[in-house]
Amino acid sequence: MSEKVYARNVEALKNGTVIDHIPAGLGLRILDLFELTSYGERVTVGLNLSSGHMGNKDLIKVENLVLTEGQANELALLAPKCTVSVIENFEVVRKQKLAIPAEVTDLFACPNSNCVSHVEPVQSHFSVRVTEHDTKMKCKYCEKVFSKDIVVAVR
Ligand SMILES: [Zn+2]
Incomplete structure (x- = not known):
């Protein structure tokens, strides 16, 4: 996916987190395990989205939430290749590192x-x-x- 298309996908999110490139089928599991709907923030979930290089993927956007380092590392156990982007004022300000936790x-x-x-x-x-x-x-x-x-x- 080009950067431009990617930017268009995340532009609706002003502040928050985009978890992208989740293997298809794991999106709801991640939503559930990390209780991402429990914060009362708006959550957008895309399932079976087409993704050029990896077949289908799932995607989760959560407003006004940044995963803790611990959560990001736990996520590495489930979906080591997913990307976690922190969005501020409609822009990706950083990608969170996913490291397998001890x-x-x-x-x-x-x-x-x-x-x-x-x-x-x-x-x-x-x-x-x-x-x-x-x-x-x-x-x-x-x-x-x-x-x-x-x-x-x-x-
Ligand atoms: Zn046991």
Whole structure:
């Protein structure tokens, strides 16, 4: 997509955040996980938008909200290649960096159905380790290690 087309897509947003290049199908999951509708701000979601180089994509715009560094890093686990643009006065003022976090708390449920985290009133907690071929997540409670794709797919 050219910069010009991109600018036209985001021009309706005066201040806020555009999460773009989300793999198609993950947009609603991201909306839900990060509770982006809970702030009372206007949220615009585009699903199955055409995107030249990656097939279809999803896109989320949230007014007057900037993701915390922690949220941006958690987003890296779900959609490492998405772009997060901070908009001020209709312009992209910066792109937020997405870095895989060392740990994630209270976001994903443990895939192990026997894990004590499902019955005790505790926040889920995973430590994250990036290996050559995969990103592994280890549950603090049952100490099982999962591929991050397994963990992020649990609902
Ligand atoms: Zn567990």
